[in-house]
Amino acid sequence: MTVSDPVVEDVVATISRSATEITQGLIGRRGAVDEENPSGETQMEADVWADEMLGERLAAIDGVGQYASEERPEAIDCGEDPDSSDAYAVAVDPLDGSSNLRSNNAMGTIFGVYDAALPAPGEDLIAAGYVLYGPITTMVIATEETVAEYEMTGGERQLIERDIALPDEPVVYGFGGRVPDWPADFERYAREVEDDLKLRYGGAMIADVNQVLTYGGVFAYPALESSPEGKLRLQFEGNPIGYVIERAGGRSSNGGKSLLSVEPDTLHDRTPVHIGNADLIDRLEETLE
Ligand SMILES: O=P(O)(O)OC[C@H]1O[C@](O)(COP(=O)(O)O)[C@@H](O)[C@@H]1O
Ligand SMILES: [Mg+2]
């Protein structure tokens, strides 16, 4: 199944082709480099390498006016005028969960295609999705038409399911941050949720979110006492995941409203992230003061 917008299809096909190379190229790139990303986190060799590869390839696509990633301070302009209505901006988390490289656990690549110059609210997304490097490599793509899952073989994507929707009966939950660092209201919510759902937390947002999409439930990286903005980045993580989950019939929230309606101040803004079945996110918003 191809995506009907040709620029989005080019973006998706480029990420599909790169996904196989990324999994293979992780070998030998599991160490840290002596640099920090704009969020002040130590970069891994694979973070920098995947960003360079995706940046070069995505910026070369006709119709892409900007490429931005978690790993570089500024968006790069790529020929088209990023403010022009013909140009899309592509925001990428080249490797999500890269601290899992050392322990060889799941990771992902996240992308969002915005019909606006960055930083932009998630309401400007026209497509978003992710690659999940698990025991097999899969890709989830959300557009205005549908949410679909593919298996990846040799850079080609094979459709597994379209019109994906969150199951009605939620099963799993996963919350980031240390429990003593959770604000009291979020802890109250967690105590309620853990009565009903099973804990699944792997330290890579994409792997945890894909469990929510598959089984139903809730994932959160909440506001912390030590970091009221949480950990995850709005442009590269919160918005694309919010878009996928909302297109699949769920809800996203920064604690008060949809992630997609949050106005960003800067490219690397952080935000508390909560996504999942609509009634679980409604309950969260009622519990947070
Ligand atoms: O180690 P922690 O605090 O549980 O954080 C895990 C979270 O941080 C992240 O790894 C941040 O993403 P990056 O690896 O892209 O920086 C998320 O994928 C994950 O949900
Ligand atoms: Mg990430």
Ligand SMILES: [Mg+2]
């Ligand atoms: Mg990352």
